[in-house]
Amino acid sequence: MSLTRSLAVSAFILAALADRYPKEVLWSDKTFGPDGPWRAVKTNIGGKEISLFPGTNWETWLIEDDYCGDGACYASEAGTHNRNKSGKTGNIDLDSNYSYFELGMNVEGGDTMRYVDDIEINGVTVTNASLALIKSPSSKIKYPGTTAPFFAGCLSVGSNHGEYQYFDSKTQGEEVKTSMPPGFLWDQGYTPSNSFGLHIGSVEPDFAGSLWYGGYDRNRVAGDTITNEGNFKDAVTTIQNITIDVISGKSPFDFNSTTTDLLAQGNTNEFKVMIDGCSPYLTLPKTTCDSIASNLPVTFNKTLGLYLWNTSSERYREIIPSATALSFSFTSKSNTNPIKIRVPFMHLNLTLTTPLVDTPTQYFPCHVNEGGKYVLGRAFLQDAFLGANWDSEVNKWWLAQAPGPNIANTSSVLTIETTDSTIRKGDTSWEDSWKGVWKDADITGDDSTTGDDKAKGLSTGAKAGIGAGVGVVGCLLILGAVYLWKRRQENQSPSQSQNEGLIEDQSKIQPDYQYYAPKIQELQSLPHYDSNTSWQSPSPSQAASEMQGSRPTPPELRGSEPTPRELQAQERIHEMA
Ligand SMILES: *[C@@H]1O[C@H](CO)[C@@H](O)[C@H](O)[C@H]1NC(C)=O
Numbered sequence: 001m002s003l004t005r006s007l008a009v010s011a012f013i014l015a016a017l018a019d020r021y022p023k024e025v026l027w028s029d030k031t032f033g034p035d036g037p038w039r040a041v042k043t044n045i046g047g048k049e050i051s052l053f054p055g056t057n058w059e060t061w062l063i064e065d066d067y068c069g070d071g072a073c074y075a076s077e078a079g080t081h082n083r084n085k086s087g088k089t090g091n092i093d094l095d096s097n098y099s100y101f102e103l104g105m106n107v108e109g110g111d112t113m114r115y116v117d118d119i120e121i122n123g124v125t126v127t128n129a130s131l132a133l134i135k136s137p138s139s140k141i142k143y144p145g146t147t148a149p150f151f152a153g154c155l156s157v158g159s160n161h162g163e164y165q166y167f168d169s170k171t172q173g174e175e176v177k178t179s180m181p182p183g184f185l186w187d188q189g190y191t192p193s194n195s196f197g198l199h200i201g202s203v204e205p206d207f208a209g210s211l212w213y214g215g216y217d218r219n220r221v222a223g224d225t226i227t228n229e230g231n232f233k234d235a236v237t238t239i240q241n242i243t244i245d246v247i248s249g250k251s252p253f254d255f256n257s258t259t260t261d262l263l264a265q266g267n268t269n270e271f272k273v274m275i276d277g278c279s280p281y282l283t284l285p286k287t288t289c290d291s292i293a294s295n296l297p298v299t300f301n302k303t304l305g306l307y308l309w310n311t312s313s314e315r316y317r318e319i320i321p322s323a324t325a326l327s328f329s330f331t332s333k334s335n336t337n338p339i340k341i342r343v344p345f346m347h348l349n350l351t352l353t354t355p356l357v358d359t360p361t362q363y364f365p366c367h368v369n370e371g372g373k374y375v376l377g378r379a380f381l382q383d384a385f386l387g388a389n390w391d392s393e394v395n396k397w398w399l400a401q402a403p404g405p406n407i408a409n410t411s412s413v414l415t416i417e418t419t420d421s422t423i424r425k426g427d428t429s430w431e432d433s434w435k436g437v438w439k440d441a442d443i444t445g446d447d448s449t450t451g452d453d454k455a456k457g458l459s460t461g462a463k464a465g466i467g468a469g470v471g472v473v474g475c476l477l478i479l480g481a482v483y484l485w486k487r488r489q490e491n492q493s494p495s496q497s498q499n500e501g502l503i504e505d506q507s508k509i510q511p512d513y514q515y516y517a518p519k520i521q522e523l524q525s526l527p528h529y530d531s532n533t534s535w536q537s538p539s540p541s542q543a544a545s546e547m548q549g550s551r552p553t554p555p556e557l558r559g560s561e562p563t564p565r566e567l568q569a570q571e572r573i574h575e576m577a
């Protein structure tokens with residue numbers, strides 16, 4: 001490629017890239033659910049603020065005004081949707097299926113309706129979003145001995161089959177094109193890729209959630225990554241074993257460091273689990289829940305299929321604040337050596353409220369029903385980072401240990417490029433991220449420094465400012481030209497890829513999805529094809545695309561786009577060479 005042409009291309013790419021940033025999703029100040037409480041993200045649909053639990057594939061689930069009948073109901077707290085206000089119909093010739101909503105929960109009664117409507121997310125409108133509406137008041141969650149209504153819907157973070165969902169229309173011969181937020185934001189040129197990074201945080205101790213489309217906060221990754229194919233709501237990740245671990249300090253259990261494998265103890269072999277942000281519990285085989293529970297001061301409640309803490313037991317008061325955790329070891333195609341994700345017991349002291357119980361009751365979220373599906377829901381996601389690059393050439397999703405509340409005060413947001421198949425972890429070790437939060441040996445006799453006090457003060461999500469001015473881009477273009485010219489003279493060999501897995505098999509590229517890729521994306525990949533037959537991508541130095549944003553921010557930042565993109569743009573110039 002001639003110098004002029006590559007310059008023209010890089011100019012175009014720079015200009016295009018300057019507009020694409022990871023998009024933050026903002027969180028509600030309120031918390032929700034009779035089985036949490038849990039954090040939820042804010043959206044605006046039909047001029048109304050609706051809070052949703054994030055973390056489902058495919059369609060976004062909304063509770064309809066109809067569900068509440070004439071008045072307010074539990075779901076009104078998070079906000080319900082009125083389809084009559086959207087002026088759309090959907091006209092889709094296929095109902096949605098409850099069995100895909102809250103996985104691992106049985107649902108009874110009513111039907112769901114596929115629909116399209118616009119969802120405004122932090123100032124940007126996702127047009128014609130794919131929706132499933134819960135409208136029949138007879139639709140309920142079915143517990144072994146009781147039923148309960150729905151409290152909130154669930155926001156899609158995309159799916160491994162591209163940017164859009166297509167359905168047959170009720171009008172013959174037409175196709176209805178519906179969007180999923182991360183795919184739409186990428187396709188429309190807002191974000192750098194069809195991807196997301198999520199950590200839901202926790203209410204107790206207080207730790208804000210983090211959700212980005214097109215990127216992720218590296219500080220929310222505190223361990224090695226389990227890389228998976230398919231969707232996280234499919235059963236693709238294998239649990240090898242489950243143990244209770246003592247991390248530090250005096251053990252409140254009758255063992256000093258770890259239990260034997262609690263799966264095997266319950267005569268259960270490794271099995272596959274689904275991950276679901278719409279679902280609250282750890283839905284596991286009864287034998288598994290029972291063998292975990294045999295180590296804890298809990299009693300099984302048959303009506304709910306849940307375990308209630310014996311709050312008058314001394315051991316309960318010892319276990320919850322201690323440096324102990326329920327540990328899940330996972331394997332996947334990518335890692336045959338198990339990777340552990342630990343959920344501290346402090347996160348497993350959750351609260352049941354009305355209508356599930358009459359008075360607030362502390363419970364341990366192992367859930368048993370006859371559903372036959374094993375699912376790790378929000379109780380688990382308090383301690384897991386979930387992310388994905390849904391780009392058709394990569395199509396990977398990631399699961400990793402999330403940190404405790406004691407992490408850097410700033411977000412460290414990285415862009416997920418279309419070719420990225422790996423993520424980087426933050427600088428704080430998992431153990432350090434819990435220091436000062438739980439009671440362990442180091443601080444015996446000094447109760448005042450323990451527990452929740454320390455965790456407070458970390459407030460809502462970070463705001464990466466963005467606003468690379470036109471002038472800056474201009475300067476960078478000139479810099480880029482000079483740099484490119486120098487590099488040409490040096491006649492260097494193509495740089496090696498740092499990220500394993502970046503080298504993709506050409507045959508995997510699915511032309512179907514490429515069609516929807518905007519021109520910008522095609523140009524962006526031009527330099528890759530440039531370097532001969534071995535299709536090596538110059539490694540996008542992720543480090544350089546870090547955006548440091550100061551954390552605490554008022555919830556309202558509508559329309560204004562986040563900021564220091566300069567670094568990233570500079571690094572881009574290197575890549576062009
Ligand atoms: C929407 O319109 C339909 C038909 O007019 C009506 O039956 C339904 O009650 C309306 N729903 C709401 C929530 O207004």
Ligand SMILES: *[C@@H]1O[C@H](CO)[C@@H](O)[C@H](O)[C@H]1NC(C)=O
Pocket residue numbers: 097098099
């Ligand atoms: C919903 O999905 C379940 C499980 O895949 C299936 O058994 C059921 O028939 C489906 N229901 C409808 C209404 O399609």
Ligand SMILES: *[C@@H]1O[C@H](CO)[C@@H](O)[C@H](O)[C@H]1NC(C)=O
Pocket residue numbers: 127128
């Ligand atoms: C949204 O759907 C409507 C109706 O099908 C269609 O006319 C419109 O072009 C769609 N908008 C976008 C941005 O695709």
Ligand SMILES: *[C@@H]1O[C@H](CO)[C@@H](O)[C@H](O)[C@H]1NC(C)=O
Pocket residue numbers: 254255256
């Ligand atoms: C745990 O450690 C203590 C002190 O080191 C020791 O006395 C005790 O025997 C150990 N218990 C078990 C079950 O290993």
Ligand SMILES: *[C@@H]1O[C@H](CO)[C@@H](O)[C@H](O)[C@H]1NC(C)=O
Pocket residue numbers: 240241243259260261329338
């Ligand atoms: C958990 O499983 C791994 C792999 O199968 C094994 O190496 C490890 O010893 C197991 N841990 C326990 C406590 O059984």
Ligand SMILES: *[C@@H]1O[C@H](CO)[C@@H](O)[C@H](O)[C@H]1NC(C)=O
Pocket residue numbers: 299310311312313314
């Ligand atoms: C709860 O713990 C207390 C104190 O250890 C004990 O007396 C009581 O029997 C326990 N209750 C249940 C239901 O196990």
Ligand SMILES: *[C@@H]1O[C@H](CO)[C@@H](O)[C@H](O)[C@H]1NC(C)=O
Pocket residue numbers: 204316317318320321349350351362
């Ligand atoms: C369990 O959680 C409840 C509600 O957040 C809290 O009041 C209680 O102190 C916690 N229990 C322990 C032992 O920390």
Ligand SMILES: *[C@@H]1O[C@H](CO)[C@@H](O)[C@H](O)[C@H]1NC(C)=O
Pocket residue numbers: 146301302303304308356357358
């Ligand atoms: C189990 O939960 C149900 C429903 O909240 C409640 O009515 C019942 O009293 C509980 N049973 C026990 C033994 O705690």
Ligand SMILES: *[C@@H]1O[C@H](CO)[C@@H](O)[C@H](O)[C@H]1NC(C)=O
Pocket residue numbers: 409551552
């Ligand atoms: C963290 O953010 C808070 C709120 O702005 C600020 O008061 C505090 O000084 C910051 N702490 C550190 C260590 O930067």
